[in-house]
Amino acid sequence: MTEEITAAALDPERFIEEKVAEIRRVVGDGIAINALSGGVDSSTVTMLGHRALGKQLKTVFINNGLMRQGEPEQVVGFFRDLGVPVDVVDARAEFFAALKGVTDPERKREAITQTFYRDVFGRIVHESGARYLLQGTILTDIDETVAGIKRQHNVFAQLGIDPQAAFGYHIIEPLVQLRKDGVRKLGKALGLPAELFARIPFPGPALAARVIGEATPERIETVRRATAVVERWLQGSGAFQYLAILHEDRVTGMRDGKRDFGQQIEVRCWDSVDARTATPTRLPFELLERIASEIIREVPGIVSVTYNIATKPPSTIEAV
Numbered sequence: 081m082t083e084e085i086t087a088a089a090l091d092p093e094r095f096i097e098e099k100v101a102e103i104r105r106v107v108g109d110g111i112a113i114n115a116l117s118g119g120v121d122s123s124t125v126t127m128l129g130h131r132a133l134g135k136q137l138k139t140v141f142i143n144n145g146l147m148r149q150g151e152p153e154q155v156v157g158f159f160r161d162l163g164v165p166v167d168v169v170d171a172r173a174e175f176f177a178a179l180k181g182v183t184d185p186e187r188k189r190e191a192i193t194q195t196f197y198r199d200v201f202g203r204i205v206h207e208s209g210a211r212y213l214l215q216g217t218i219l220t221d222i223d224e225t226v227a228g229i230k231r232q233h234n235v236f237a238q239l240g241i242d243p244q245a246a247f248g249y250h251i252i253e254p255l256v257q258l259r260k261d262g263v264r265k266l267g268k269a270l271g272l273p274a275e276l277f278a279r280i281p282f283p284g285p286a287l288a289a290r291v292i293g294e295a296t297p298e299r300i301e302t303v304r305r306a307t308a309v310v311e312r313w314l315q316g317s318g319a320f321q322y323l324a325i326l327h328e329d330r331v332t333g334m335r336d337g338k339r340d341f342g343q344q345i346e347v348r349c350w351d352s353v354d355a356r357t358a359t360p361t362r363l364p365f366e367l368l369e370r371i372a373s374e375i376i377r378e379v380p381g382i383v384s385v386t387y388n389i390a391t392k393p394p395s396t397i398e399a400v
C-alpha cells in the first residue's frame with residue numbers, strides 16, 4: 081500500500097527536498113529520461129526531475145497525433161521559457177498504425193501503452209542510454225487500476241508488468257503518494273506557471289480517450305476541433321475538467337435542408353476535487369446552447385450535441 085499525502089498535509093519544500101535526494105540516490109551518475117505531455121503530473125515531475133538531475137535528465141515530448149490543437153508547440157515553449165530543453169519526437173504514424181481497427185476501450189489503451197513504452201519510448205530510451213524513467217503516476221491512477229475500473233496508461237507494477245524485464249528500464253514514480261490537488265500545490269512550488277500547474281487534467285491516452293470506437297486521424301481531428309470549442313468557452317469557468325467526446329452512433333440530422341446521418345458530440349464538464357468522484361457542473365443553459373451551435377458550425381459532420389448529467393461514479397470522467 082502506498083501511503084497517501086493529502087494536499088493539506090503536503091509541505092512542498094520538504095517533499096521536494098526528500099524527492100530530489102531520493103532521485104539523485106537512485107540515478108547516481110546515470111542518465112534518466114522522462115516523457116513530458118504538458119499535463120499537470122508530467123509537467124510537475126519534469127520540474128522535479130530537472131531540479132534533481134539537471135543535464136542528467138533528458139526530457140522528450142512524444143507527438144502521438146492525439147494531442148489538442150497547438151499543444152506540442154505550446155508545451156515545449158513553456159518549458160523553454162523555464163530553461164528546460166525538450167526534444168520533440170514525431171510518432172504520429174506509429175500511433176495511428178497501432179490504433180487502426182481497434183475499438184475496444186481496454187485494447188485501445190493497451191495499444192497506446194505498448195506503442196508508447198515498448199516501441200517509441202523504448203527506442204528513445206535505448207538510443208539515449210538512459211536506465212531510469214521518471215514518471216508522474218499519481219495515487220488515483222493506481223487506485224483505479226487496482227479496482228479494475230480503468231487500466232491507466234502509466235501503471236505497471238499493479239498490472240504485474242516488470243518494466244525492467246519488459247522494456248529494459250527502471251521506473252521512478254515520485255508523485256505516487258499524491259492526488260491531483262497535491263500535485264498542483266507541488267507544481268506551483270517548483271516554479272511552474274499557472275498555465276501549467278492550474279491546467280485541467282488531460283489523460284495519458286489523450287484524445288483517444290475521448291473517441292468511442294476507432295481512433296482514426298479523421299475522428300481524432302473531429303474531437304480535437306470540438307475540444308477547442310469546449311475549452312474556449314469553459315476556461316475560467318472554475319470547473320475541474322471539461323471535454324468533448326465523439327460518439328460512435330450516428331444520428332439523423334438535417335443539413336442544408338437534407339437528411340444527414342451525422343456524428344454526435346457529448347460535452348462533459350465536471351466539478352471535482354481529486355477526480356475520484358465528480359458531479360456535472362450546472363452550466364447555464366445559454367452557455368450550453370452557445371457551445372452547441374459553435375461545435376455544429378465549426379466541426380464538420382456533427383449534427384448533435386449533448387451534455388452529460390450523470391455523476392462519477394458510476395460514470396468516469398473520460399469516456400474510454
Ligand code: XMP
Pocket residue numbers: 121221224230231232233234281282283284285289321355392395396397398399
Ligand atoms: P476517469 O476517466 O478514470 O479519470 O474518471 C480520472 C482522471 O484521470 C485522468 N485520466 C488519466 N490520466 N492517464 C492519466 O495520466 C490515463 O490513462 C488517464 N485516464 C484518465 C482523467 O482525465 C481524469 O482527470
